[in-house]
Amino acid sequence: MKERVEVWAPATVANLNVGFDALGCALSAPGERMIVHRTSEPGVVRIRAIHGAALDMHPERNVASIAAKSLLQSLGNPCGLEMEIFKSILPGSGIGSSAASAAAAVVGVNELLDAGLRPDELIPFALDGESFASGARHADNVAPALLGGLVICPPEGPPIAIPALEDWSMVVLHPQIPIKTADARAVLPGQVPLKDAATQAAWFGTFVAACHRGDGTAAAYALEDLLVGPHRSKLIPHFDEVRTLAFDCGARAGGISGSGPSTFWVALDSAAAENIKEALSGLMQRHAVPFSIHISAISGRGAHCIS
The missing domain is CATH 3.30.70.890 (GHMP kinase, C-terminal domain)
Known part of the structure; x- marks a missing residue:
């Protein structure tokens, strides 16, 4: 049983001029790290520390913890979580800071609990966090942050990877x-x-x-x-x-x-x-x-x- 995992998530460029709210790509740099720890309090998610940015550490007001808690609940709250976030993508930068945090969080929970979900299956949970920051459930940052590459996000149905x-x-x-x-x-x-x-x-x-x-x-x-x-x-x-x-x-x-x-x-x-x-x-x-x-x-x- 894993007690901790460390995750890397990429910055992303959304829209790419031609695809407003529908197209995005993952970048090789910059990216950011997150460490997710297992705790013995089922369903309880806490943020241990945030490095590199002055962000709200309350678990109900942070993109990463909201996304992590959404996935944790869907898996039956088998444990609790503590998160340490290393922000290398500054909030408000326009290159997917909140999407990177949400993506890293759900990938970390998925790995920590050995849930076996595919990256595309993690998108709805990451969007629960991302939408807290953006006010909308557009996946043009979250989808490439999870899937990598170039991704089209249609209004209905799963994201579509293109070469x-x-x-x-x-x-x-x-x-x-x-x-x-x-x-x-x-x-x-x-x-x-x-x-x-x-x-x-x-x-x-x-x-x-x-x-x-x-x-x-x-x-x-x-x-x-x-x-x-x-x-x-x-x-x-x-x-x-x-x-x-x-x-x-x-x-x-x-x-x-x-x-x-x-x-x-x-x-x-x-x-x-x-x-x-x-x-x-x-x-x-x-x-x-x-x-x-x-x-x-x-x-x-x-x-x-x-x-």
């Missing part, structure tokens, strides 16, 4: 400014022109087809955003400068990750990715904006136990 693009390097820039998900949704229009909706659907289909062909260039070309990005970009300081500079340095595509403020920029080789990273770092420094920046591949593996 990841091995020649993509993604530069993920996180300007450390607060943007609330509610504010990012509030700027979006309630209706969009039929022509724009049709064009966006065509780009989404083009992207999926390119992924199935393994054509990273065509997939990047298809990452157009007519519906969301033009509105949300106004919330992100220096977005237009960042975009122009990224493309000048070799980006083939890019946009806002989730609700922001993070942005992602797609390069087709490591040299271009390094150029983009260096240039965007310099831009943030010139504007005195605190930031973090990573070069990442699409991770084919979601949350998993590391010890």
Whole structure:
């Protein structure tokens, strides 16, 4: 009988321009760790410590403990849990901080109790935690955090994995400014022109087809955003400068990750990715904006136990 497990979960990029609330991918970096301990108090979930972020440790107000408790209850509350969370993905970053916590929690419980659930079967329990943070049960962060790779999340039915693009390097820039998900949704229009909706659907289909062909260039070309990005970009300081500079340095595509403020920029080789990273770092420094920046591949593996 296991007494503790340690789990790693990836950051994620949701929407990817073409798939608002429907598409996401897992990143190879950054990621975060969680240790889940078994205790002798059935059904009781506690948070022992949170490192790296000032988050609520009350088990009814924390994404990780809510997700863990949901799964624990479904398994009959055979024990209690204590959780130690190491936050490397900052809350409010737009790269799936809460989804990583929820995914790590349910993977940890599943392994600790030897429940044998598949990653896709863990999604509803992770969403119980994620929805506490976001206010909605959208799986475009949680699904890739659990499954890895590129994932489509249809309005009904299970997530659909599509082939990841091995020649993509993604530069993920996180300007450390607060943007609330509610504010990012509030700027979006309630209706969009039929022509724009049709064009966006065509780009989404083009992207999926390119992924199935393994054509990273065509997939990047298809990452157009007519519906969301033009509105949300106004919330992100220096977005237009960042975009122009990224493309000048070799980006083939890019946009806002989730609700922001993070942005992602797609390069087709490591040299271009390094150029983009260096240039965007310099831009943030010139504007005195605190930031973090990573070069990442699409991770084919979601949350998993590391010890």
